[in-house]
Amino acid sequence: MRKYRTTLLLAGVLVVLGVSWLVYDFSKQQGAVSKATAFAVPDTAGITRITLIRHFEKLPQEQQVVLTRKEGRWVVNDRFDASPRRVQDLLATLAHLHVREEVAPTAVSNAYKIIQSAHVEVRVEGSQSRTFFIGPAAPDKKGSLAYLAGSRQPVILELPGMQGSLAPQFATLPSDWQEFLLLSVNAETLRRLEVRYPGADSSFVLARQANGIWKLADGSPTDTVRTQQYMNAFGAVYALGRAENTNPGLFEVLAKQPPYARIRTTDAQGHTRELVLHQPLPQDPHVRYAWVTGQEELLLAQGFVIDKLLIRKQQLMPRPAGR
Numbered sequence: 001m002r003k004y005r006t007t008l009l010l011a012g013v014l015v016v017l018g019v020s021w022l023v024y025d026f027s028k029q030q031g032a033v034s035k036a037t038a039f040a041v042p043d044t045a046g047i048t049r050i051t052l053i054r055h056f057e058k059l060p061q062e063q064q065v066v067l068t069r070k071e072g073r074w075v076v077n078d079r080f081d082a083s084p085r086r087v088q089d090l091l092a093t094l095a096h097l098h099v100r101e102e103v104a105p106t107a108v109s110n111a112y113k114i115i116q117s118a119h120v121e122v123r124v125e126g127s128q129s130r131t132f133f134i135g136p137a138a139p140d141k142k143g144s145l146a147y148l149a150g151s152r153q154p155v156i157l158e159l160p161g162m163q164g165s166l167a168p169q170f171a172t173l174p175s176d177w178q179e180f181l182l183l184s185v186n187a188e189t190l191r192r193l194e195v196r197y198p199g200a201d202s203s204f205v206l207a208r209q210a211n212g213i214w215k216l217a218d219g220s221p222t223d224t225v226r227t228q229q230y231m232n233a234f235g236a237v238y239a240l241g242r243a244e245n246t247n248p249g250l251f252e253v254l255a256k257q258p259p260y261a262r263i264r265t266t267d268a269q270g271h272t273r274e275l276v277l278h279q280p281l282p283q284d285p286h287v288r289y290a291w292v293t294g295q296e297e298l299l300l301a302q303g304f305v306i307d308k309l310l311i312r313k314q315q316l317m318p319r320p321a322g323r
Contacts, residue, residue: 036099038148039132039157044091046127053121054172063172076177083179085238086171093159093169094124100143103154111135111154115145120170137165180239180299182275182290182306185265187231192217192266195310198258204313206231216316223318230316233308237275239299243289251298254278254289261310277301277310 041047047069054063067082067090068075074082103111115135124130131149134157138145143158144166159166171177185193193214196203205217206227214231215222243250257278264274274293281287286303 035102037097038099039097039130039146041094041097041124041126041128041130043127044095047091047094047124049123049125050090050094051121051123051125052170052172053123054119055121056118065172065174065177067177076174079174080178082177083238085179086177090169093166096159097166098158098160100138100156100158103145103156108152108154111145112147112152115147115154120167120172122170134166134170136167141165176241178241180241181236182239182292182299182301183234183237183263183265183273185234185236186267187234189267189269190234190265191268193231193234194262194264196262196264197260197312202312202314204316206316216313220313221318222316227316230311237301237305237309239290239301240287241300243298243300247298250289251291251296254298255296260288263309277306 049069050067052065052067064077066077067087068078074084074087076082115133119133119135122130122132122134133147133149135145135154137143138156138158141164143156145154146157146166147154157166159169191208193206194204206214207217208214213224214227215224216227259276260279261277262274263277264272266272276291276293278289280303281289281300288301288303288306290299290301290306291297292299
């Protein structure tokens with residue numbers, strides 16, 4: 001009987017120890033998860049205001065953007081509507097911020113000083129309020145140094161799937177939040193598309209037929225499948241931003257030079273829009289100078305977005321037999 005009681009007692013102790021270990025391990029895992037997502041704001045629908053302030057010891061004054069949600073739209077510094085696309089990118093960033101790792105104890109002091117010297121202060125107000133500071137890129141260029149308000153433990157903050165610094169996601173110039181539309185092509189209403197180069201042989205005009213098929217307007221034979229694939233590449237095309245911010249007076253210079261290409265659209269109501277494109281930037285071959293005729297504002301167009309529209313007439317014609 002005594003042996004039976006002893007066995008029961010040992011079994012009970014083992015059960016208690018097992019439960020205690022499970023509780024400890026679960027809380028440990030929960031702690032790791034909460035640390036990893038400490039900066040994230042999953043409930044983006046509950047955000048009412050986002051303040052972005054750039055602190056840089058070499059700047060004479062702070063740069064600041066205040067984004068306020070008002071009746072389904074976002075307003076920049078109470079002056080103009082923010083680009084919906086930029087706001088959605090920011091909200092997605094906030095929802096998925098992830099702490100890759102904490103800075104090693106031996107590097108905490110130095111990392112904290114680096115962040116203090118140059119950072120973007122991010123204040124999120126709403127159902128899940130946060131304030132944190134994003135500094136320069138991490139040493140391996142994957143994410144940024146950062147820390148939460150009230151904490152002196154720097155971390156490496158990342159956006160899964162993204163390389164480089166997080167700072168560009170939190171732009172602090174009001175102009176960075178404006179919408180710069182280059183082209184807006186509605187496949188249902190577009191009737192005519194012209195792409196013209198200095199060399200006339202490469203230029204072309206596509207016209208939509210009554211049956212919805214696109215053909216070269218000069219009567220040249222048209223590869224309808226390839227032409228439809230090309231037309232499907234059109235849609236809303238946005239610029240990166242203004243070029244005049246860093247190149248004052250450049251528009252007047254480029255306006256006197258022949259452009260690389262012109263893209264002109266005409267819709268069913270006869271409304272036209274012409275985009276003028278120049279050669280890529282010397283310092284960045286993936287970006288072109290551009291402007292919309294009549295607006296006279298020099299913009300920056302991303303090459304990987306716009307270059308797929310800059311094909312040649314020969315690419316829309318049937319391939320010779322045997323090729």
